[in-house]
Amino acid sequence: MAPSSLQDAAPVVVVGAGQGGLQVAASLREGGFAGPVTVVDTEPGLPYQRPPLSKAFLTDDGGRSRIELRSAAFFDEHGIGLRTGTGVVAIDRTAGKVALEQGEFLDYGHLVLATGATPRALPVPGADQAGVVVLRTLADATTLRGLLRGPARRVVIVGGGFIGLEVAAVAAKLGHQVTIVEVLPRLMARVASPELAAHVAEVHRDHGTEIVFGRCVVALRGAGGAVRAVELDDGTLLDADVVLVGIGAVPKTDLAVRAGLDVDNGVVVDGRLRTSDPAISAIGDCANYPSHHAGRRTRLESVQNAVDQARHVAARIITGSDEPYRAVPWFWTNQFDLRVQMVGIPQDQDERVVHGDQVTGRFSVFRFHDGRLNTVESVNRAPDHVGARKLLATDLRPTAEQVRRAAFKLDPRNFS
Amino acid sequence: MARITYISPAGVKTTVEAEDGSTVMQTALRNNVDGIVGECGGNALCATCHVYVDEAQFAGLGPIVDFEEELLDCTSSPRKDTSRLSCQIPVTGAVDGLIVRLPETQE
Numbered sequence: 001m002a003p004s005s006l007q008d009a010a011p012v013v014v015v016g017a018g019q020g021g022l023q024v025a026a027s028l029r030e031g032g033f034a035g036p037v038t039v040v041d042t043e044p045g046l047p048y049q050r051p052p053l054s055k056a057f058l059t060d061d062g063g064r065s066r067i068e069l070r071s072a073a074f075f076d077e078h079g080i081g082l083r084t085g086t087g088v089v090a091i092d093r094t095a096g097k098v099a100l101e102q103g104e105f106l107d108y109g110h111l112v113l114a115t116g117a118t119p120r121a122l123p124v125p126g127a128d129q130a131g132v133v134v135l136r137t138l139a140d141a142t143t144l145r146g147l148l149r150g151p152a153r154r155v156v157i158v159g160g161g162f163i164g165l166e167v168a169a170v171a172a173k174l175g176h177q178v179t180i181v182e183v184l185p186r187l188m189a190r191v192a193s194p195e196l197a198a199h200v201a202e203v204h205r206d207h208g209t210e211i212v213f214g215r216c217v218v219a220l221r222g223a224g225g226a227v228r229a230v231e232l233d234d235g236t237l238l239d240a241d242v243v244l245v246g247i248g249a250v251p252k253t254d255l256a257v258r259a260g261l262d263v264d265n266g267v268v269v270d271g272r273l274r275t276s277d278p279a280i281s282a283i284g285d286c287a288n289y290p291s292h293h294a295g296r297r298t299r300l301e302s303v304q305n306a307v308d309q310a311r312h313v314a315a316r317i318i319t320g321s322d323e324p325y326r327a328v329p330w331f332w333t334n335q336f337d338l339r340v341q342m343v344g345i346p347q348d349q350d351e352r353v354v355h356g357d358q359v360t361g362r363f364s365v366f367r368f369h370d371g372r373l374n375t376v377e378s379v380n381r382a383p384d385h386v387g388a389r390k391l392l393a394t395d396l397r398p399t400a401e402q403v404r405r406a407a408f409k410l411d412p413r414n415f416s
Numbered sequence: 417m418a419r420i421t422y423i424s425p426a427g428v429k430t431t432v433e434a435e436d437g438s439t440v441m442q443t444a445l446r447n448n449v450d451g452i453v454g455e456c457g458g459n460a461l462c463a464t465c466h467v468y469v470d471e472a473q474f475a476g477l478g479p480i481v482d483f484e485e486e487l488l489d490c491t492s493s494p495r496k497d498t499s500r501l502s503c504q505i506p507v508t509g510a511v512d513g514l515i516v517r518l519p520e521t522q523e
């Protein structure tokens with residue numbers, strides 16, 4: 001493929017103006033792409049960041065401008081067509097067109113699916129009552145913020161994952177009585193090491209939060225259409241005025257399914273992030289890709305993943321490059337004064353070395369699989385995180401024995 | 417509202433109006449000032465929003481908290497006495513007229 005020039009650059013249409021979709025458009029323009037670029041999103045208004053929705057946004061009085069990714073002028077200045085408040089309803093692959101809700105069509109030379117994910121619904125009776133919320137959009141966050149204002153209430157968090165824990169921390173700080181219900185025996189079980197999970201649980205308990213492990217919610221009881229209690233599978237009733245359901249998200253793949261693209265826990269893409277139709281790419285929360293770092297297929301939900309995949313696809317559109325996608329995955333979460341960062345993709349069975357001090361809450365967990373370092377988790381040790389990101393981007397790997405030495409230090413500047 | 421001036425390594429000046437409650441990093445991104453990446457969204461986790469604050473104005477910005485302090489040792493371009501992470505500089509009337517110089521590299 002020849003690099004695009006003013007004459008031959010075919011239009012790019014991006015479905016979804018979230019973290020990934022916006023980045024595709026921005027990177028296309030940064031890279032000098034001259035063809036038409038249009039980003040379409042069902043949600044109204046300017047694209048915004050989701051991470052603050054479970055953190056500062058819930059306590060701030062700030063409006064949406066604080067979390068917007070770009071100003072309105074950015075789209076004008078860069079000739080990026082932003083169509084928000086209207087969804088893409090169908091893809092016509094033969095004609096190279098997408099259909100919008102209002103019956104309008106957009107031609108594409110390349111189409112990017114950046115449709116994100118939707119919160120998994122709690123499949124129990126009573127989940128549709130007032131006071132029961134999920135958290136994905138600005139509208140969800142505004143509802144939750146309203147519920148957390150006012151007199152101290154009883155807040156039950158269903159699911160001990162990142163979003164649930166972040167909201168639990170905010171709710172506890174606001175003076176609510178918080179209970180977390182997690183079906184597995186530890187927090188963040190899918191990704192965090194036992195050391196990290198235990199530390200996070202301890203910090204939540206120190207703030208008065210109760211954590212119920214190994215139980216699942218069987219019903220939400222209410223009165224007059226509003227939730228009043230959460231019923232667990234051992235018959236326990238937890239009083240509740242607010243219930244936040246944070247039990248994971250499912251990728252939005254309906255468009256891809258209807259267009260006949262391969263879909264399996266997300267839109268299936270190859271190592272270049274192309275779907276089963278090479279004129280269509282998929283990125284971010286909705287994409288299932290073969291991860292170089294995990295050595296298997298995976299679907300990640302993080303800002304890094306959406307942004308780096310967006311940059312990769314934009315570069316491929318501009319240059320026609322056949323480079324595989326290899327960015328190092330990383331993620332962060334903030335809860336109380338805990339600033340937790342993870343880099344890499346952990347495997348189930350691993351050997352772990354802890355550096356630092358779990359008592360003062362500044363430590364890093366180095367995780368090895370088959371003797372090879374693959375993940376570093378840091379708690380209030382950002383320099384380790386920055387260093388680990390640089391290290392994992394190279395082929396260098398310290399051994400567990402080297403890391404175990406007290407003098408071991410990850411100096412980011414060694415790898416720059 | 418405050419006016420903030422960003423000076424690129426090549427000496428190009430861009431002055432923009434910043435909104436109260438925003439940060440010097442966010443203001444740069446929203447106004448498309450090149451040279452600040454802000455990869456972590458302003459969480460003091462990435463050190464890609466490094467700036468050199470005008471010497472005369474540095475002290476007026478208030479103290480640097482420990483996690484910013486640590487991360488300033490991870491910047492891609494060398495740290496100087498006036499280095500700050502721009503995501504940790506909130507916009508208030510007090511920073512009106514702030515001048516920051518952008519480093520050669522952020523990543």
Ligand SMILES: Cc1cc2nc3c(=O)[nH]c(=O)nc-3n(C[C@H](O)[C@H](O)[C@H](O)COP(=O)(O)OP(=O)(O)OC[C@H]3O[C@@H](n4cnc5c(N)ncnc54)[C@H](O)[C@@H]3O)c2cc1C
Nearest residue numbers: 016018019020041042050051088116284285301302303306
């Ligand atoms: C509350 C919360 C807190 C988070 N905190 C962190 C964090 O601390 N750190 C971190 O790394 N990550 C965090 N994440 C995850 C991160 O925000 C996501 O991984 C990231 O937003 C994914 O980007 P995306 O572009 O794939 O999807 P999104 O940002 O979700 O964007 C997808 C967009 O596509 C639109 N769309 C879907 N279907 C259509 C259609 N048919 N037509 C038009 N538009 C459509 C949607 O409306 C949506 O706006 C958090 C997420 C949430 C919800």
Ligand code: FES
Nearest residue numbers: 454458460463503
């Ligand atoms: S934006 Fe990441 S440290 Fe400032």
